Amino acid sequence: MTILVIAEHDNQTLKAATAHALSAAKEIAAQTGGEVSLLVAGHNCGAAAEAAAAVPGIAKVLLADSAALAQQLPENLAPALVSLVQAQAVTHLLAASTTQGKNLLPRVAALLDVAQVSDITEVVDGDTYVRPIYAGNALATVQSSDSVKVITVRTTAFEAAELSGGQAAVATQEEASDAGLSRFISEEVSQSDRPELTSARIIISGGRGMQSGDNFPLLEKVADKIGAAVGASRAAVDSGFVPNDMQVGQTGKIVAPDLYIAVGISGAIQHLAGMKDSKVIVAINKDDEAPIFGVADYGLKADLFEALPELEQLL
Amino acid sequence: MKILVAVKRVVDANVKVRVKPDNSDVELNNVKMAINPFCEIAIEEAIRLKESGVASEVVVVSAGSNECQEQLRTALALGADRAIQIATDETLQPLAIAKLLNAVVEREQPGLVIMGKQSIDGDNNQTGQMLAALSGMPQGTFASEVKLEGEELLVTREVDGGLQQVGLKLPALVTTDLRLNEPRYASLPNIMKAKRKPLAQLTPDDLGVDVTPRLTTLKVSNPPERAAGTMVSTVSELVEKLKTEAGVL
C-alpha cells in the first residue's frame, strides 16, 4: 500500500508546496497504515531526488529521470504515472493543488478510470475527504469508491511537513517515452526578490482602487518594510496593473498568511475565496460599505493614496 | 476546422449560495443560473477563430437536464452554429462528463476542443484534462492566448510562476483562463435567430457511457464563520493594533 506524492521541484530543490501535500499524505498513512513515497519526475533531476531522499518518514523516493519528462508535460508524464501506480500498488496518488498538479492529475485519473478529489482541505479517513465548493461558500465531505484515490491538496489547509533529516532509498524508474503530442516552447517566470505568495507570512494585495500599475510601488514599499509578498485582485490583473501570477482568489492563488492586507479591493466572493482563511485580515478601502470589511479583523476607511505612504512611514 | 465547445450551466457568479439546513447540498431553488464564466470565454474564443477564418464550424455541447438548453441557446445566440444536449437528470461527475464528451468527440471529430478551466460551482478543474486523456489529445490548460501556426496550436498558459508557452499537435484541447478574451453579449436579433439553430439531443445510453458517480457526497456544511472585526480610525491606530493586539507585526 503506497501513498505516492508527486514532488514539485525545479530539478534542484523541492518546492514548498510539496511539504504541504506530504502532510496530507501522512494523515492518510496514519488512517490506512500505508507508507508514503515521493516521486521525482523530470530530467537531470538527481539533485531534487537527493533532496527528496532527505525527507523524513518516507519509504522511498521514486526517480523518473528522462528526456521525455524534461518539462513534465502531462502528455508524457501521465502514462508514466499510470504504469507506476500499477507497479507500485499505489492506493493514493497526491499532488499539491498548484497549476502543475491541477494540469497533471486529472489526466492520470482519467487514464486510471478513477475520479479525482480536487483541492482537499481535510482528511477524514482513507476514502473520505473535505473539499470547498462554490468558492468556499460550502464544504463538501466526499467519499470515493475507487480503488485508487487521486487527490490534489490545498496547501494552505495542511502544515508543511519537515523536509530534512531523513535518509530514504532512491529507486530509479524506467525511461519514459515521448508521446509526440506536445512540446515545451518557453516560460516567462516573474522575477521578484519578495517572498512567494503561497508561502509568505504577510501579504499585501492591491485591487482596482490602485488605479494603475504605476501606483503599485506604493504597496511594494510597504511590503519591503515588513517582508511581505504582493498580491492582487482579478480586476487589477485584468486591467494590466500586474501579472497574472499575482491573482489571489477562487480561480487564482489560495493563500492563508498570518496577515493579509487588502487595499482598494471590494471583497467579491471570488476574491474572499482565496484569502479568507488568513489569520488576520486588514482592509483599507474608501467605501465603508465594501464587503471586504465584513471579513476584516481591522478595517480602515481611508483613501489608499493617503493611507499607504503613512503606513510605510509608521512601519 | 471544426471546434467543439463544452459548456456548463451553473449558478450565477454573483450569487452567494447557502447550505441547505439538512446539509444534503446547497440551495439551488430559485437562484439565478448562467453559463459558467470560463465556458463563456471558451465560446468567445471559438467564435473569434471562426470569424478569423481558422474555424469553419462551432458546435456547443452540454450535459445535463433540459434546463441546460437555455445555456446552449445562449451559446447559439453568441455565434455557435449548432448545439448538442447530452440529456440526463443524473448527477454528473467530471469523469462521467469527460466520457460523455469523449463519445461526442469520436462522433464529431473536431480539430479543437475548447472548455473552461473550472466550473465555478464544483470548482473541480478536471474535466478538460480528463477528456484530453480519454481522447488522446494534448492539452493546453489555463490558456491566456491561443494561436494556430501551420499544423501546430501555440498556447500560452497561466502558471503559478508566470506564463508558459507550449506547442500542441492537432486535434488538441484547450481550457480557458480569465485573460484569454472578453466575451461579447448576445444581441436581440441573434437571440431570435438562435431559436432556429439546430439543437440535437443524445442520451448517455446513445453514447454508451455509464455515468454512475464514483464519489458520494456525505454532507455539505457551512465553512467556519469569521467573527466581525473592528474599524480603526487612523493608520497609526491600525499599526498599533497589529503590533500589540494581533501580534502580527
Ligand SMILES: Cc1cc2nc3c(=O)[nH]c(=O)nc-3n(C[C@H](O)[C@H](O)[C@H](O)COP(=O)(O)OP(=O)(O)OC[C@H]3O[C@@H](n4cnc5c(N)ncnc54)[C@H](O)[C@@H]3O)c2cc1C
Ligand atoms: C469566473 C470568475 C472568477 C473570478 N476569479 C477571481 C479571483 O480569483 N480573484 C479575484 O480577486 N477576483 C475574481 N473574480 C472577480 C471578482 O468577481 C471581482 O470582480 C474582483 O475581485 C473585483 O476586484 P476589485 O475588488 O479589485 O475591484 P472592485 O470591485 O472594482 O473594487 C475596487 C475597490 O477599491 C476601492 N477604492 C477605489 N479607490 C480607492 C481609493 N483611492 N482608496 C481606497 N479604496 C479605493 C473601492 O471602494 C472598491 O471597493 C472572478 C470573477 C469571475 C466571474
Ligand SMILES: Nc1ncnc2c1ncn2[C@@H]1O[C@H](COP(=O)(O)O)[C@@H](O)[C@H]1O
Ligand atoms: N455538464 C457539463 N457539460 C458540458 N461541459 C461541462 C460540464 N461540466 C463541465 N464541463 C466542462 O468542463 C469544464 C471544467 O469543469 P470542471 O472540471 O467541473 O471544473 C467546464 O468549464 C466545461 O467546459
